[in-house]
Amino acid sequence: MDDHTSPDCGNFVRPQTGLLGGDPMEVINTLEVKYAQKFYGPFQAVKDINLTVEKGEIYALLGHNGAGKSTLIKMILGLVKASAGMIEIEGLNYDAKNKEIKKRVGYLPERMNFYDNLTAWETISFYAKLKGITRKRCEEVLEQVGLREAEHRRVGTFSKGMQQRLGLAQAIIHKPDLLVLDEPTTGLDPIGILELKAMIRNWNKEGTTILFSSHNLNDVEELAQRIGIMNRGEMIAQGSLAELQDRLGLPTKIKIDLAVIPVDLEEILVGKRIKTFQLEGKTVSIDCPKDKKTQVITAVMDGMLKVLDLRLEEPGLNSIYQNIMAE
Ligand SMILES: Nc1ncnc2c1ncn2[C@@H]1O[C@H](COP(=O)(O)OP(=O)(O)OP(=O)(O)O)[C@@H](O)[C@H]1O
Ligand SMILES: [Mg+2]
Known part of the structure; x- marks a missing residue:
């Protein structure tokens, strides 16, 4: 990532904290994105995005197909390298603290690919092993996402909604501080959507900050405390429902x-x-x-x-x- 003194990112300089000056009481946000940009060759998929998600918030990204939501999400997860700008999670940036950030963030991608021949249990155990997580926790997350009864079935036989639930299980298995969900309700039936919304609310109540993208305005309206609307790579509006209503009069x-x-x-x-x-x-x-x-x-x-x-x-x-x- 270009450093934040790049002219492209408006000479953004992060305020100093603690003994070196600034406000020692400054609250570190869970996520801070400043002047983030992404170019794919000459095409700019993300344009000068500023976005802050406070600890404990549920924040939703909205926008038409191709608006840049998934690209921004992947930049936030360190999976796509920003062309310019600054991205920090709990005050840490990927250049210096990549591994530390990965421990704190959980991610459900837009499309999740599993090994068809593994069972749900084997799949979750695989992620657990990677992250040094106990068997008990595997049981707990499979229970939470409603897959306990199907845990010994091969994932290749799972419906889209069941695969989505398994995706959620791997996203929360390490109890992340920030949970990022890219279109989490896609493929779920109406009951599945209600259950997912309840899970999101529960994880949030337990202290998890949540950033999700969605095309479903009802889900966004019900869940999100703040909303960011993207269009052609730009963040064109941000705020709570009431703030957006006020802005538009x-x-x-x-x-x-x-x-x-x-x-x-x-x-x-x-x-x-x-x-x-x-x-x-x-x-x-x-x-x-x-x-x-x-x-x-x-x-x-x-x-x-x-x-x-x-x-x-x-x-x-x-x-x-x-x-x-x-x-
Ligand atoms: N690897 C890539 N190479 C080139 N262009 C890309 C790449 N990834 C995404 N894009 C382009 O960037 C733009 C934003 O894509 P992105 O997937 O972020 O949109 P989105 O808002 O998530 O859309 P959707 O709602 O359909 O998921 C699109 O025009 C897309 O074609
Ligand atoms: Mg997308």
């Missing part, structure tokens, strides 16, 4: 169920300074700027309309993603 939908629809509904609403609304049955939907919610609700509830019920719908990741990609 997306409205909140207020849905009001009325007992009766007055003939002069439009006039009444315009009188309350509500100019655009949709009516479906007896439900009025109003797109309301986030900071005007209370004003609109107060106006609607002033007694002129017979309100039965009222709901707020914040924009989901679906509309946030579509809006960001259209910017």
